[in-house]
Amino acid sequence: MKAALVLFAERGYDGTTVPMIAESAKVGAGTIYRYFANKESLVNGLFQHCVQVFSDTLKYEAIHSTPDIREQFHYIFQRLVKFADNNVNALLFIESHNSAYYLDDRSKQVFDELLGTFRQVLENGKKVGVIKEFNTDALIAIVYGSFVLLFKLIKSGVLTETPDLLEGVEESCWNAIRIL
Numbered sequence: 001m002k003a004a005l006v007l008f009a010e011r012g013y014d015g016t017t018v019p020m021i022a023e024s025a026k027v028g029a030g031t032i033y034r035y036f037a038n039k040e041s042l043v044n045g046l047f048q049h050c051v052q053v054f055s056d057t058l059k060y061e062a063i064h065s066t067p068d069i070r071e072q073f074h075y076i077f078q079r080l081v082k083f084a085d086n087n088v089n090a091l092l093f094i095e096s097h098n099s100a101y102y103l104d105d106r107s108k109q110v111f112d113e114l115l116g117t118f119r120q121v122l123e124n125g126k127k128v129g130v131i132k133e134f135n136t137d138a139l140i141a142i143v144y145g146s147f148v149l150l151f152k153l154i155k156s157g158v159l160t161e162t163p164d165l166l167e168g169v170e171e172s173c174w175n176a177i178r179i180l
Helices: 002-011 018-025 029-035 039-058 069-097 105-127 136-155 163-177
Strands: none
Touching: 002 018, 002 039, 002 069, 018 029, 018 039, 039 069, 039 105, 069 105, 069 136, 069 163, 105 136, 136 163
């Protein structure tokens, strides 16, 4: 699974073959087929696992431990950072595969549930007049898209992750979605 994650994150689904995964994992291709019927089954299992780890990192109940939307946003952002720091390949894998043609219904469902956490906070923020009245999925794209690109740049060495950088990006993302 680790070898598949790295290859899928770096090369994409179409650029990765089961023999490549087997070689990277130092196992025979037959070993992979013992656990997964085909590459599509493997990518779906991996996607669901990564999204579940991401969801567990967010811990939905903890987000709602405060009614303050800014604090909820801060919590989410900090948990995103924690996930990315510990699972950057999983973050990039999720991002590059979340709308792929080969995802099955279960994979689409777990990803939608993950986005549901973000949607709920934003919808609550709209109700109390803190978040802009704008399409919720577009607001998610503004924050999540920026976040993923940030960690792509960090991984590639273009940026260095520092507390000041993360604080500035969080504040910029917050300013992009809040009512001024």
